[in-house]
Amino acid sequence: MPAMRRIAMISAVFMILTGYACPARPAFASRWSPTETGGGELRRIAVVIDDFGSAMKGTEEILSLPIPITAAVMPFLPTTRRDAEEAHRRGHEVIVHLPMEPIRGKRSWLGPGAITTDLSDEEIRKRVNAAIDDVPHARGVNNHMGSKATADPRVMRIVMDVCRERGLYFLDSRTSPRSQAAAEAERVGVPLVDNDLFLDEVYSASHVHKQLRKLALSIDRQPDIIVIGHVGPPGLITAAALRSAIPNLREDADFVRLSEMLPEPAPLLKWK
Numbered sequence: 001m002p003a004m005r006r007i008a009m010i011s012a013v014f015m016i017l018t019g020y021a022c023p024a025r026p027a028f029a030s031r032w033s034p035t036e037t038g039g040g041e042l043r044r045i046a047v048v049i050d051d052f053g054s055a056m057k058g059t060e061e062i063l064s065l066p067i068p069i070t071a072a073v074m075p076f077l078p079t080t081r082r083d084a085e086e087a088h089r090r091g092h093e094v095i096v097h098l099p100m101e102p103i104r105g106k107r108s109w110l111g112p113g114a115i116t117t118d119l120s121d122e123e124i125r126k127r128v129n130a131a132i133d134d135v136p137h138a139r140g141v142n143n144h145m146g147s148k149a150t151a152d153p154r155v156m157r158i159v160m161d162v163c164r165e166r167g168l169y170f171l172d173s174r175t176s177p178r179s180q181a182a183a184e185a186e187r188v189g190v191p192l193v194d195n196d197l198f199l200d201e202v203y204s205a206s207h208v209h210k211q212l213r214k215l216a217l218s219i220d221r222q223p224d225i226i227v228i229g230h231v232g233p234p235g236l237i238t239a240a241a242l243r244s245a246i247p248n249l250r251e252d253a254d255f256v257r258l259s260e261m262l263p264e265p266a267p268l269l270k271w272k
């Protein structure tokens with residue numbers, strides 16, 4: 001067996017045994033063998049799409065992309081369960097898109113069950129657990145908005161405690177330069193990854209294409225890249241731009257689920 005295939009098989013078995021990867025991978029099994037750079041490094045892209053949960057524009061177009069994505073599903077919304085089940089059924093990864101208080105912005109943008117800095121420790125713990133319970137198949141958590149709440153060490157300590165207890169990883173969407181997510185994740189041993197690039201904070205095809213060109217250039221310098229896009233107002237634009245960029249990006253990198261990019265789990269962490 002060629003060396004790369006053997007490494008891919010061993011790591012696949014490792015991921016299943018450790019709970020890193022969902023064993024049911026119907027659509028994308030052929031994408032398991034990693035792409036190597038000239039220097040022997042693996043290059044991987046994880047595409048995370050936020051704001052699932054209310055049948056927003058682009059939901060079907062994103063879920064039918066020919067790559068595994070990580071679907072960040074908001075809790076307590078009309079299609080929360082349906083979107084999470086459908087994403088899982090198609091072999092995508094599901095995470096909880098936890099609404100968290102921003103510095104600016106309306107409370108109504110946050111949605112139900114939001115984590116705000118005025119809540120008691122007990123209430124935050126209750127809300128994070130309820131959000132995780134509401135999103136089936138969740139493997140991790142990331143923040144929706146949250147420029148204020150992620151910068152609050154007390155709030156993030158509780159969020160990370162719950163992530164550890166539930167065996168979930170955390171993706172810091174990086175909406176605040178003062179985010180306490182990394183420090184608190186490290187304290188309790190929760191695997192943490194960071195967003196590298198937002199694809200569609202401006203709702204135009206030219207902007208999303210520009211961000212995808214940035215991604216194509218960055219992949220030469222940075223072997224693992226995490227990008228975040230959205231369903232909703234930019235959903236159709238983002239889905240179409242990704243679909244057209246995938247063939248070229250695939251020549252240089254593999255598309256992976258977020259859990260495949262995690263650092264080694266800390267020994268105290270118990271995986272589901």
Ligand SMILES: [Zn+2]
Nearest residue numbers: 050051144145
């Ligand atoms: Zn969001």
